[in-house]
Amino acid sequence: LSPQKYYPPDFDPAKIPKLKLPKDRQYVVRLMAPFNMRCKTCGEYIYKGKKFNARKETVQNEVYLGLPIFRFYIKCTRCLAEITFKTDPENTDYTMEHGATRNFQAEKILEEEEKRMQKEREEEELNNPMKVLENRTKDSKLEMEVLENLQELKELNQRQANVDFEAMLKQYKEFEEEQKRREQE
Numbered sequence: 568l569s570p571q572k573y574y575p576p577d578f579d580p581a582k583i584p585k586l587k588l589p590k591d592r593q594y595v596v597r598l599m600a601p602f603n604m605r606c607k608t609c610g611e612y613i614y615k616g617k618k619f620n621a622r623k624e625t626v627q628n629e630v631y632l633g634l635p636i637f638r639f640y641i642k643c644t645r646c647l648a649e650i651t652f653k654t655d656p657e658n659t660d661y662t663m664e665h666g667a668t669r670n671f672q673a674e675k676i677l678e679e680e681e682k683r684m685q686k687e688r689e690e691e692e693l694n695n696p697m698k699v700l701e702n703r704t705k706d707s708k709l710e711m712e713v714l715e716n717l718q719e720l721k722e723l724n725q726r727q728a729n730v731d732f733e734a735m736l737k738q739y740k741e742f743e744e745e746q747k748r749r750e751q752e
Contacts, residue, residue: 590625590627591624591625591627592624593622593623593624593640594622594623594624595620595621595622595623596620596621596622596623596639597618597619597620597621598618598619598621598623598639598641599615599616599617599618599619600613600614600615600616600617600619600641601615601652601660601661602615602661602663602669602670602672603615603669603670603671604650604663604667604668604669604670605667605668605670606643606645606646606648606650606666606667607648607665607666607667607668608643608646608648608666609643609645609646609648611643611644611645611646612670613643613644613650613667617644619641619642621639621640621641622639622640623637623638623639623640624637624638624640625637625638626638626653631656631657632656634656636653636654636655636656637653637654638651638652638653638664639651639652639653643666643667648666649666650665650666650667651664651665651666652664658675660675688702
């Protein structure tokens with residue numbers, strides 16, 4: 568209880584009725600566009616980092632490991648069409664719902680391609696024991712090449728480290744002074 572306010576002796580805070588707020592209550596928040604997108608209505612590009620006043624709501628019946636998923640409603644800067652996207656905690660990203668298309672996302676495509684390749688390889692290895700051996704030799708060959716390249720780079724860095732830049736600068740200065748003396752003579 569606050570010392571600045573008067574509370575009558577018969578005051579009971581338990582008797583105050585609780586507000587019954589709806590579960591899908593929307594809040595107005597200020598946010599930045601989490602990715603580049605293009606409005607489907609007018610074709611306007613909305614770049615990552617553009618600020619919007621958005622409506623935010625908790626998505627009902629959708630959770631990921633106990634984390635609530637939020638939906639955001641923004642308006643296109645040109646045609647005022649509504650664009651919605653959701654949080655995607657599984658991939659630590661956002662997913663586009665409707666109103667716009669998400670622009671090129673190279674990393675996600677690359678990741679999916681790597682997963683697909685890994686899956687194909689595992690399926691091949693399950694059926695064919697010879698393929699397991701081939702893949703192992705290929706991997707060890709690749710590892711050897713990487714180690715050789717690394718060794719070459721280390722040697723290059725070592726050679727570079729042996730160069731004394733201070734001595735070079737000093738020598739150049741002396742050479743310049745010698746040239747000036749010759750010109751004066």
